[in-house]
Amino acid sequence: MTGPALSNFLAITAFLLSLTSAHMVLTYPGSRGNNLHMNGTPPAFNPDTVEIDYYTNGTRGFPWGMQWMHPCGGMPLTQNRTLWPVTGGAISVQPGWFPGHKNALFYINIGISSPGEFSPPPHYMNNLVQAFQIIGPSNTVYMAQFCLPNVKIPADLGLKKGDNITIQVIETAQHGASLYTCVDATLTDPEQVMPVTPQNCYNTSNLAFRNVYTAPIPHDHMQGYD
DSSP states (O other): OOHHHHHHHHHHHHHHHHHTTOSOEEEESOOSOOOOOOOSOOTTTOTTOOSOEEOTTSOEEOOTTGGGSTTTTTOOOOSSOEEEETTEEEEEEEOOSSTTOSEEEEEEEEEEOOTTOOOOOSOOOEESSOOEEEEOSOSSOOOOOEEEEEEEOOGGGOOOTTOEEEEEEEEEETTSOEEEEEEEEEEEOGGGSOOOOTTTSOOOTTOEEEEOOOOOOOGGGGTTOO
């Protein structure tokens, strides 16, 4: 293999290897930024490492375990907002870019920014969907994607065209750690939004889904916890 074919192969291989340090990827409608690489200083060598590490040469590094940082995986608010329909739209996620994610819970919320202010939302307590579980093919890194094509914005939030929101996706892995990723969006008419296609929003056949319910636990099962 030589020439352009070899170059393409090496480029694809490097991209896939870089993603093995990731956890989940928000593929539609976009993301706040690339928080997939963990090239910061591990906590064992720098206990004070929080948020983004700024170096003396003006560059910045991503902290160790960045996607575990609430509320948006360590990424700051961006002015380069994507557009999302004012009534709601599609959300697509790749969940399996890290070992231990065969079973996971997903939560999708929005935060609402104050009008005319460049500031993060005060909270992300507005739920867009009921929590659900995914079941992946293995506990190793796996290629998969799911698409929620029509996530509605609750009408009682009173949002309108031009409002700024942040969509927050949380994946709670089976060992209890929560992973965060966000996209900052401005609400607009559906025809102004990037089209949803089979290439950017789709469901792979290796994922299964379950609703999440609660049920009372008999008191005698809790003896020893009182």
